[in-house]
Amino acid sequence: MMNNIIAVCPGSFDPVTVGHIDIISRAAQMFSKVVVVVMHNSAKNPCFSVEEKVEMLRKATAELENVEVDAYSGLLAEYTKKIGAGAIVKGLRAMSDFEYEFQMALTNKKLNPATETVFLTTRAENMYLSSSMVKQIGSMGGDISEFVPKMIHDKIVERLTERK
Ligand code: PNS
Numbered sequence: 001m002m003n004n005i006i007a008v009c010p011g012s013f014d015p016v017t018v019g020h021i022d023i024i025s026r027a028a029q030m031f032s033k034v035v036v037v038v039m040h041n042s043a044k045n046p047c048f049s050v051e052e053k054v055e056m057l058r059k060a061t062a063e064l065e066n067v068e069v070d071a072y073s074g075l076l077a078e079y080t081k082k083i084g085a086g087a088i089v090k091g092l093r094a095m096s097d098f099e100y101e102f103q104m105a106l107t108n109k110k111l112n113p114a115t116e117t118v119f120l121t122t123r124a125e126n127m128y129l130s131s132s133m134v135k136q137i138g139s140m141g142g143d144i145s146e147f148v149p150k151m152i153h154d155k156i157v158e159r160l161t162e163r164k
């Protein structure tokens with residue numbers, strides 16, 4: 001490994017998608033350690049509990065040796081300080097992600113100047129993919145098998161179809 005930097009991959013992960021896993025595994029090749037952290041996004045009303053999200057992320061990242069999963073309910077900048085993270089890694093999809101992500105990156109830099117936000121470009125095939133799409137399709141009985149990791153697919157479908 002070229003560096004000794006701890007990177008954090010924060011998100012709502014409601015639920016985790018193959019797009020998230022792509023970004024996490026690419027971050028794991030760039031940084032010595034990656035901590036995936038389930039955060040609370042006050043703008044969103046979660047479908048899955050924090051415990052379920054952590055469990056799903058652990059299963060989906062089990063093969064990635066330098067990846068850990070955690071949860072935090074405070075500010076991301078506090079968390080990065082607490083664990084000494086040098087980078088926040090986020091995936092960027094369409095232009096529509098940009099304004100919000102840019103604002104968060106600047107805010108996090110202000111709150112903790114020691115951490116740099118790094119954006120990884122999404123793979124073209126995940127450009128359209130989002131947790132909200134997965135929730136909509138899954139809860140209406142559509143096929144989400146291409147959008148979520150195999151080992152947690154059934155669990156996600158079960159939870160999405162029971163909420164009616
Ligand atoms: O997956 P999401 O919902 O796009 O991720 C957004 C998230 C959870 C990373 C963001 O809302 C966040 O960092 N929340 C924690 C609270 C915080 O630090 N807010 C200020 C960030 S500018």
